Amino acid sequence: MSKTSLLCQRQLLQYMADGGFYSGQWLAEQLGVSRTAVANYLHELKQHGLEVFSVKGRGYKLAQAIQLLDATRIKHLQTAGSAQILVQHITDSTNCQLLQRLQGRHELEPGSVIVAEAQSAGRGRRGRTWYSPFGTNLYFSCYWRLEQGIPAAMGLSLAIGLAVCRLLQQYYQLDAKVKWPNDIYVNGKKLAGVLVELSGTLDAGCDVVIGIGLNVGMPEQSKQHIEQPYTDLRTESSQQVDRNLLVVELQRQVVTVLQEFNVAGFAAFIAEFNQNDLYANQPVYLMAKPSISGICRGVDKQGGIIIETSQSTEVHYGGELSLRAGG
Incomplete structure (x- = not known):
């Protein structure tokens, strides 16, 4: 993206940040560009997840007011x-x-x-x-x-x-x-x-x-x-x-x-x-090699997850943890 496009996008968003309606013509006049350019800038921003509404006769508005990083x-x-x-x-x-x-x-x-x-x-x-x-x-x-x-x-x-x-x-x-x-x-x-x-x-x-x-x-x-x-x-x-x-x-x-x-x-x-463990003392399932089910008993000094099973207490350092279905 060129510096000019970046600057125009930022200026455009500064005008629209409050979430109100703004006509394409007014925005184009403020930026010194064409209405087509305004539409293109907004399209690029929509491609990056910004929600923009366009209503005939009223112009453009953001789905919600935003605060730009400054x-x-x-x-x-x-x-x-x-x-x-x-x-x-x-x-x-x-x-x-x-x-x-x-x-x-x-x-x-x-x-x-x-x-x-x-x-x-x-x-x-x-x-x-x-x-x-x-x-x-x-x-x-x-x-x-x-x-x-x-x-x-x-x-x-x-x-x-x-x-x-x-x-x-x-x-x-x-x-x-x-x-x-x-x-x-x-x-x-x-x-x-x-x-x-x-x-x-x-x-x-x-x-x-x-x-x-x-x-x-x-x-x-x-x-x-x-x-x-x-x-x-x-x-x-x-x-x-x-x-x-x-x-x-x-x-x-x-x-x-x-x-x-x-x-x-x-x-x-x-x-x-x-004290801040989401799964403290709850039945969990750890998807790892091999997978394991048991009760979550916190972590050790290296951050490994401690799981208590009916046979032993094990420490694991990798895998995906979830609550065990059905308790």
């Missing part, structure tokens, strides 16, 4: 000494963007963050697609460095899940829980997910890219793209959600947890995880 306001909200937060319009994946910077040997300060309005190739765990509609949620990636190497990252996704829970509990008074190994749930529905990617060696320091997708206001059409139960902040909280403030507070919570993790690893988070 790099200047984000910087103003940050405390002195905080690492940079870079705001992108539409990107492939915020994790990919950070990994590309590392591969290009860009100097990154630990705690640096990239956020985007939309992702064209958002990624979840195990290669799944992360649906990333425009301007409604949070697509957030943070860089960190673990000098102890890749083995020191055991349990990191759970610790980051707890950082998200702290934010949701403290700022939105939500009873957020972590679903092992990388999801955050509220009222039995997924609200956020974590994807941790590592670059390094076993015996030397490694670079860490931590991706967080957090649902703020999922559009109605999301049901066509997501197969599991989900929810968002606007549904669960009565508070007004300021996406720019949310970015700043999420960076602060994540960096705080990473600093704690650097000192003691996941062992420092065991008690907190067990």
Whole structure:
């Protein structure tokens, strides 16, 4: 996308952000472009999941008011000494963007963050697609460095899940829980997910890219793209959600947890995880090799899931966890 197109899209959305009707002719005059160009810009945005209505005689309107990410306001909200937060319009994946910077040997300060309005190739765990509609949620990636190497990252996704829970509990008074190994749930529905990617060696320091997708206001059409139960902040909280403030507070919570993790690893988070475990003491099924059913008994000091069966107690470090059907 050219810089001109990007700028016009941003200007167009600034006019339409309140969710009111605007005629194509008026929008074209404000941007200094043709009505066809306005229609094309809106079509491109619709391709990225933004819901736009067109009504003959009234013009265009967004399905719901949106708040655009604002790099200047984000910087103003940050405390002195905080690492940079870079705001992108539409990107492939915020994790990919950070990994590309590392591969290009860009100097990154630990705690640096990239956020985007939309992702064209958002990624979840195990290669799944992360649906990333425009301007409604949070697509957030943070860089960190673990000098102890890749083995020191055991349990990191759970610790980051707890950082998200702290934010949701403290700022939105939500009873957020972590679903092992990388999801955050509220009222039995997924609200956020974590994807941790590592670059390094076993015996030397490694670079860490931590991706967080957090649902703020999922559009109605999301049901066509997501197969599991989900929810968002606007549904669960009565508070007004300021996406720019949310970015700043999420960076602060994540960096705080990473600093704690650097000192003691996941062992420092065991008690907190067990207090916020979605499936604590419930019958679960772990799809792994081999699969196992039993009672969820929390995690060990490396973040492995502890499952008590009728024969023994086992610890597993990989697989997909779910409630066991029929108890």
